[in-house]
Amino acid sequence: MPELPEVETIRLGLVEHVLGRTVEDVVVHSGRAVRKLADIATLVDLVAGGTVREIARRGKFLWLVLDDAPDALVLHLGMSGQLLFHTSPPPELPRHTAVSLRLDRGLLLFVDQRTFGYVHPSPLLPTDDGLPAGAGTSRPELPALAAHIARDPLDPHLDVPAVVARMGRTSSAVKRVLLDQRFVSGIGNIYADETLWHARIHPATPANLLPPDARERIVRTAAEVMGAAVLAGGTSFDALYVNAMGESGYFARELRAYGRTGTPCARCATPLVREVIGGRSTHRCPRCQISATGAQWIGSDP
DNA sequence: CCCGGATCCTGCTGGC
């Protein structure tokens, strides 16, 4: 559920309240987030008594660096994960609390309704390019669990020409390519639809049929949309996405495509349509985001 | 290798 802007909003909250804190105790309430029972011991060994030195992110992956531990603590939120900080313990833990970290000041809860998220130690490995791994870290080190994903559109070290070239070598629908974290990371279903609406490109267009300037525009548009979403604190539809302090973001009011089936396009007033592309619900304007097979994908002012 | 679909899980909504 949370995409880059939501994960970044959570990260910023953690930087404020968890960075520099020492973990006094770890409790695993439900095994699935930690996968195997043996991993609980590994998790406790890594985290208990450690001080949080960095809170880093690439795409939708978050990780904590503790002292000089060789492993990072990776936090992936999946579809429904939350990280909730409390200055003092709540009277009752939220339903679906999977892991809680008691800090020298405060409590950090990992809560996950649909259980696709996880909390897992992962060895820090050198980045391919020798550059800092992502937001919130100066180290050229990435957890092994995140080693297969590309940099994200908000990463100043993203190699845009390389992404544009790679996109030109697949015939998959461009929407599917945006969701594939190996091309560019951090984009999920909401921001894929928003990006393609702003870029005026039909989501079913095979990526290799898009001219290079259109592919580049897509990557830059993704950065603009997600940058704006970070400033708004992310997209909240309900209580499932809130920041580390439990507050909603307000980017939902800026959405132009996602979830707007049947409502007038903000550019041309044509009712938006919904279809399934790449197995995901996809929202688009049938007029501005034109043909998937013609030469007009790039669109022009209606 | 590349592509597309199935699958993991819980909870909510809307139609009958």
Added chain:
DNA sequence: TGCCAGCAGGATCCGG
């Protein structure tokens, strides 16, 4: 009111 199909912000695995 109750039931059930369908859907939900992600990522991985597997067969063709």
